[in-house]
Amino acid sequence: MAIYVLVHGAWHGGWCWRKLTPLLRDAGHEVFTPTLTGLGERAHLATPETSLATHTQDIANVLFYEDLRDVILAGHSYGGMVISGVADQMPERIGHLAYIDAFVPADGQSMLELRSAPGASALPPPDGWRQPVLPGYFGVTDIEDVAWLERNLVPQPLRTLSDKARISQPLEARPFARSYIYAAGTDSTPPAPHFTATYSRLGRDPAWEVHKLPTGHDMMVTMPGELAQILLAMTSEALG
């Protein structure tokens, strides 16, 4: 049995993994889908002080309190910022670090810096501290899925996006395995340039294993079965 901890992206919550988690659990694994402070079911806890450090602690605490080891720790999109910090703080608890169309920061980089979409983030949020949900539905086109996202996406505390990642050692210097799963997009939902560049860069690096799926950014919504297959393959590796 393997242990998965899945960390959602900006504006999302633990709810977004709902189509994926049964596929991992039915294969006999334990799955945790914590919601980051200020988002999803934790929306009532958002404050202007909610930071990347808060979110990193949210997940590090799940690993400590549940006493998880050999974890397959996966982050989607902004979740990549979070899992990078967690893996830096608790490398001994991580078996495999998996980025799902996610940001892979170096020390000192924030998500806003990494996102190569000038203008998108240039407007200050209307209330001064929460970034409204980005239009576009994250590559989701199915009408029921779009409605699902519309019901549950909430504004993201801005500080979490502008805070710089703190990473004391390069991820490649750690003993855990590393994977990147790229959403290559479709005709109607093209890939994001930043993630395309990250996928190309990591694909040339033997310290990384890379995958791609022909779908939009929220692949846990649009291709849960295919994504589950990739994540399940990490299990057999982890078990050797």
Place this chain on the structure above:
Amino acid sequence: MTSFVLVHGAWGGSYGWRKVRPLLEAAGHDVFTPSLTGLGERSHLATPAVNLSTHIEDVANVIRFEELRDIVLVGYSYGGMVVTGLVDRCAGVISHLVYLDAFLPQDGQSLYATGQASPTPAVENGWLIPPIPRRFDDPVEQAWNDARRVSHPRDCFTEAVSLAKPVEEHEFSLTYIKAMLPAAPSTGPQGFWVFAGRVKNNPRWRYREVDCDHMVPQKKPRELAELLLEVLE
């Protein structure tokens, strides 16, 4: 498939359900075990403003964002305060309400006002109540639990719950599970026996007993899972 929502007790966290979760999942159910704000994995979010309303909101939001229907809602110990506070908001999605060796407050009562908690609690920093220690036979398990048991924001115990009508007047089923062995040290004047006594002979309630002290989810997970699955029958 049913969704179980399990609400932990004072000073506890999601981790307390770790032995119960896989048993309910293996029976084909979805299991949610949120940690209440300021406790367990959420201990870094403790502030003096955290109160019973915060914890009610914590669980109400799990139900809303996970879009749960037809749930078995379980309150353990202090969690009985939280699940009672959820009834007005979430009655429509609760199919079964279960109290596990839990506080069963009436409208307008806080945990302290039930009279069944330690009457003179110590207070740390003016707003944190230090944990009542719990005993485990295995020293490794004792140390593991001690490292995870944190102080509890005081206003969770002083804020009153509101109930528009008694829980018995709702449509969901009602179960009370009483731990038979004394808690050490005692939970309060009569512990949870007062609540058990109130429901025991009421035909509206299913009453069950488990041969264990108060730490049922960690010490008798299999028996507890069976009792929780029984409510679905």
